[in-house]
Amino acid sequence: MRIRQSSLQFAPAQRKQRVTPSRSTPGGFNKLRIISKALLALLLIVCAFASSALAHSLFVVTRLSDAVAVIDDSTDQIITRIPVGNGPVRITMSPDRLKAYVSNGAAGTVSVLDTVALTTTATIQLGSKSRPQESAVTPDGGRLFVIHQLSPTVTVIDTATNLVITNVFIGGHQAKDILFTLDGRFAYVANYSQGTVNVIDTSTYQVTTIPTAAGPRRLAISPTGDRVFVTNNKAASVSVIDTGTQQVIATIPVGNKPRGIAITPSGDAIYVGNVQDGTVSIIDSSTLRVIDTIPIGIKPWEVIFTEDGTLAFVSSSVSGTVSVIDTATREVIKTIVTGDGSFFSVINPDGTKFYVSNSNDTTVSVIDIPSLTLLHVIPDVGSYPFDMAFGP
Numbered sequence: 006m007r008i009r010q011s012s013l014q015f016a017p018a019q020r021k022q023r024v025t026p027s028r029s030t031p032g033g034f035n036k037l038r039i040i041s042k043a044l045l046a047l048l049l050i051v052c053a054f055a056s057s058a059l060a061h062s063l064f065v066v067t068r069l070s071d072a073v074a075v076i077d078d079s080t081d082q083i084i085t086r087i088p089v090g091n092g093p094v095r096i097t098m099s100p101d102r103l104k105a106y107v108s109n110g111a112a113g114t115v116s117v118l119d120t121v122a123l124t125t126t127a128t129i130q131l132g133s134k135s136r137p138q139e140s141a142v143t144p145d146g147g148r149l150f151v152i153h154q155l156s157p158t159v160t161v162i163d164t165a166t167n168l169v170i171t172n173v174f175i176g177g178h179q180a181k182d183i184l185f186t187l188d189g190r191f192a193y194v195a196n197y198s199q200g201t202v203n204v205i206d207t208s209t210y211q212v213t214t215i216p217t218a219a220g221p222r223r224l225a226i227s228p229t230g231d232r233v234f235v236t237n238n239k240a241a242s243v244s245v246i247d248t249g250t251q252q253v254i255a256t257i258p259v260g261n262k263p264r265g266i267a268i269t270p271s272g273d274a275i276y277v278g279n280v281q282d283g284t285v286s287i288i289d290s291s292t293l294r295v296i297d298t299i300p301i302g303i304k305p306w307e308v309i310f311t312e313d314g315t316l317a318f319v320s321s322s323v324s325g326t327v328s329v330i331d332t333a334t335r336e337v338i339k340t341i342v343t344g345d346g347s348f349f350s351v352i353n354p355d356g357t358k359f360y361v362s363n364s365n366d367t368t369v370s371v372i373d374i375p376s377l378t379l380l381h382v383i384p385d386v387g388s389y390p391f392d393m394a395f396g397p
Contacts, residue, residue: 061354062120062396064105065362065369066093067387073107073116074386075123076360078353078395081371081381085123089116095392097140097149099164102396106149108137115140115151117167120396127167131160139182143207144189150205152180152194159183159194159205173210175203182223186248187230193246195221195235202235202244204251213251217244222264227290228272234288236263236277243277243286245293255293259286267308267317269332276317276330278305285319285328287335297335301328306348311374312356318372320347320361327361327370329377339377343370351393362390369393 060079067074071093072086092111098104098120105118113133119126131137136154142164143150149162158172159180177199185192185207192205197220204213220239226232226248235244236259243263245255260279263286268275274296275288283305287297302321310317310332317330325347329339346365352358358380359372369390371381 062123063351063353063360063369064096064118064120064394064396065386065390066096066107066392067367067389068092068094068391069388071109072387073105073118074390075396076369076383076386078355078358078360081383083383083386086387087118087123087125089118089125090114090128093391094137095139096394097142098394098396099142100144100146104164105394105396106140106142106151108140108151110136110138110154113137115149115162129162129167129169131169132156135160138180141183141185141192143185144187148207150183150185150192152183154179159192159203161210171210173205173212175199175205175212175214177201181221184224184226184233186226191248191251193224193226193233195224197221197238202233202246215246215251215253217253218242218256223266225266225268225275227268228270232290234266234268234275236266238262238264238280241279243275243288257288257293257295259288259295260284260298265305265307265319267310269310270312270314274332276308276310276319278308278319280304280306283321283324285317285330299330299335299337301330301337302326302340307350309350309352309359311352316374318350318352318359320350322346322348322364325363327359327372341372341377341379343372343379344368344382349392351395354395360393362386362393364389364391366390 063076065074075084089107090109090112094110095108097106107116115129117127135156137151140151151160157176161170179197181197182195194203200219202215218237218240221235222238223236225234233246243257247254261281263277265278277286285299289296302324304323305319305321307320319328327341331338344363347361348364350361369383373380
């Protein structure tokens with residue numbers, strides 16, 4: 006493209022003005038230095054806050070120390086110990102994890118913990134002879150259901166007022182586990198001494214009793230909420246309950262003394278720890294048949310899965326180990342020595358660490374999940390570390 010010269014116009018040249026540089030003063034440098042230090046301090050505070058915001062607190066019940074130890078999962082150091090009642094045994098979090106409820110078996114109380122302030126905010130009296138054990142909070146967070154070792158009732162507590170609403174009679178003693186359906190409409194209770202599962206309507210508190218095999222011990226609900234699986238500790242079997250009809254639709258033979266049970270996140274398989282046999286039975290959820298039995302450690306207690314379902318972790322108390330099972334190959338790919346009496350376990354919210362309480366010791370072991378190696382053994386957690394749960 007040609008450009009005509011006449012179309013180009015230039016402004017007349019402007020005379021440059023002389024610029025005199027300003028003279029620096031010692032006071033100016035001092036001010037700049039002060040501002041820089043202040044900005045650096047502020048940056049350090051922001052970084053520290055961001056780091057703490059990413060950390061999560063693990064609450065560990067220590068049965069013989071009458072306390073709950075709190076561990077920072079970013080450092081695996083104990084932050085504090087919160088005194089609770091005599092003989093604490095189980096801990097349950099509210100859905101938002103801002104409150105923790107600790108069942109004090111010997112005291113017959115429930116301690117309510119503020120998981121942010123790390124203090125006990127209330128003590129709920131249930132009766133010294135009731136022996137409160139497992140508990141569960143309704144999905145809406147409004148009520149706490151507590152089962153008992155020695156009382157034939159389930160106590161219902163208003164979580165806003167910490168007052169007992171009612172005691173639901175189920176019969177027997179040694180109730181062992183409780184869970185809610187996904188919508189919170191029903192509570193399922195494993196009634197060990199009765200050989201039944203009690204289903205409580207959470208709106209009317211009416212009870213439906215479902216016979217199972219002997220010694221129902223632990224419960225697990227499918228991801229879709231249509232089935233509840235029950236380990237029958239005295240009958241070497243698993244009962245399958247249809248939550249729509251509230252009837253047993255199958256009884257599946259497994260190993261001896263089944264206890265811990267977990268369902269893969271996809272719902273395709275159920276893993277059952279057989280305490281007496283030292284094995285895990287794997288049940289296909291579509292056929293309701295055992296498709297594999299895997300030898301693991303001595304006295305397996307708990308089974309939990311990673312969020313993606315690729316790995317199953319099984320803690321074994323007598324061997325003091327954690328067995329890691331690849332769910333695709335159904336093989337043990339690693340056995341990690343953890344500590345004496347490895348029992349309850351939990352995975353941190355980030356999915357990077359596995360924690361297990363060593364109940365015959367005073368420690369909690371930490372496993373790095375990506376590398377499947379023992380990271381730390383946290384000392385002096387308290388006497389008889391037991392149940393655990395993550396707060397905020």
